Amino acid sequence: MRHRHPTELPPMTLPSLKQLRYLVHLYEHRNFSRAAEACNVTQAALSSSIQELESLLRLHLVERTRRMVAFTAIGEQVVEKARELLRAAQDLGNIGQAAGPLTGVLRLGIIPTIGPYLLPRLLPGVADRCPLLDLHVREEFSASLCTALGRGDLDCAILALPYPCATLDYAALFDDPLVLAFHREDPVGAQMALAEEDWVERLLLLPDGHCLRDHTLSLCGRADLNRQAMSASTLQTLVHLVDNRRGVTLLPEMAVRAGILNGLHVATRPLPDPEAKRHIVLAWRGGAAMATTYQRLAQVIQELRQQ
Numbered sequence: 001m002r003h004r005h006p007t008e009l010p011p012m013t014l015p016s017l018k019q020l021r022y023l024v025h026l027y028e029h030r031n032f033s034r035a036a037e038a039c040n041v042t043q044a045a046l047s048s049s050i051q052e053l054e055s056l057l058r059l060h061l062v063e064r065t066r067r068m069v070a071f072t073a074i075g076e077q078v079v080e081k082a083r084e085l086l087r088a089a090q091d092l093g094n095i096g097q098a099a100g101p102l103t104g105v106l107r108l109g110i111i112p113t114i115g116p117y118l119l120p121r122l123l124p125g126v127a128d129r130c131p132l133l134d135l136h137v138r139e140e141f142s143a144s145l146c147t148a149l150g151r152g153d154l155d156c157a158i159l160a161l162p163y164p165c166a167t168l169d170y171a172a173l174f175d176d177p178l179v180l181a182f183h184r185e186d187p188v189g190a191q192m193a194l195a196e197e198d199w200v201e202r203l204l205l206l207p208d209g210h211c212l213r214d215h216t217l218s219l220c221g222r223a224d225l226n227r228q229a230m231s232a233s234t235l236q237t238l239v240h241l242v243d244n245r246r247g248v249t250l251l252p253e254m255a256v257r258a259g260i261l262n263g264l265h266v267a268t269r270p271l272p273d274p275e276a277k278r279h280i281v282l283a284w285r286g287g288a289a290m291a292t293t294y295q296r297l298a299q300v301i302q303e304l305r306q307q
Contacts, residue, residue, distance in 0.1 A: 017089055019053040020082040022046050026062070027079045030069045087152040087285075102296060103132035109145040109157030110137060113212045113235060114280065117258035118158065118305075125304040126297075142211045149285050156294045158301075160278040162218075163211050169291060170283035171298035174305050177277040178219070179256060179268040181239060182248040189267055196220065202247040204238050205231050212278070216250050219276055235260060242266050252278060 026035040026046070036046040054061050061075035071079065110119065119137065126135060138145075138154065146165050148154040159165065160176070180199060182188050188199050200220055206213040232238045238249045243264040251260070256268055270276075282298040284291060 013056060015053055015056055015082075017086065019049050019056075020086055022049045023053060023061070023082050024079060024086065026050060026069060027071060027076075032069065083151055090152060102130040102293060102300075105134045105136055106293075106297070107136045107138065107153070107155045109148060109154045110139050111142055111145065111157075111159060111211065112139055113206075113210060113252060114158055114160065114254070115139045117252070117254045117260075120258070121304055121307075122301060125307075126300060129300055129304075141209045143209070146283075149283065152285070155288075155290065156282055156284040156297070159281055159283050160211050160215070161281055162215070162279070165283060167286050168283040169286045169288070170281040171295050173280045173282055173298060173301055175277045176280050177253045177270065178215070178250045179253055179270055180248060181242050181251045181256075181261070181266050181268050183242060183245050184265045184267045186245075186248065188248065189269065194269060194272055199248045204241055204247040204249040206235070206238065207231050207233055212250075212252065215278060219250075219271075219273065239264060239266055250276075 022035070022039055022041075025038045026032065029035040029038060032043050032047055036043040039046060050062060057078065059074050059078065060072055061078055063070040063072060115137075123135065123137075126133060138148070140148070142159055142163050142165075145154065145157040145159065146163075146168065149157055150167060158173070159170070161170075180188070180194065182199070188194070191198065203216070203220070205216060232241060235251065235255055239251070239260055241247060242249055243266050250271075251268065261268070282294060282301065284294045288294070
């Protein structure tokens, strides 16, 4: 029988991954009922687990009231550390999977100005080439996807660069040129040389949050375009505004190829600026253990795109 040295500390009981996961969900939902539902457990079980964690750490993590759940300052620090540990545990479990074929669940994010035009080809193509891979798709703005990647809520995401995402690694997929869309009877269609001053004042934009809006403003170099009276939350609405002679807009070429202008009196022409394009990439959290898997998925997407 081993005897502990007089100066040796007793072994410490460590928090479980389940307790850490419950804590993170409670932080994200700020409600015991919704957090319990997200964890697929009873509210009593989740509350008991949080109390056990507080007792184990000898820290007061959560302020409980009838109306809300608030985290203490130390509680927020513990949540951040819990996220790091959960990501590390997930990476550990993924090491073996990364060396094998593309299998299992993969949580893929995609932005709204790419999803409708790439997914119809991507999803059946991946299912055919990687039948054991189960893609769970989540469409959101770039900022939300980057946050989800950093937290480990997503595995990878299809984004459009340029976009500030220094903490992410990525593989290039393809370039997507931007084209000018206008009504077929608009004078801009008959001009031999396309000059920006002939259309920029009538440019219709997506609202804040869309990276395509940022790409457009950067390309035009016109901050005052933010004050345009009309905008639309989707590319589909933008092209219908153009179809009704309300202005012109810039469209991703991939949307045009996917048929977004079918049935409309809208034409397009390329922009003279060779930098008028988006760089479409597959991005993931820097240092992720599954980086090799994501690179292989990127190769599959590239091949499907070329078909």
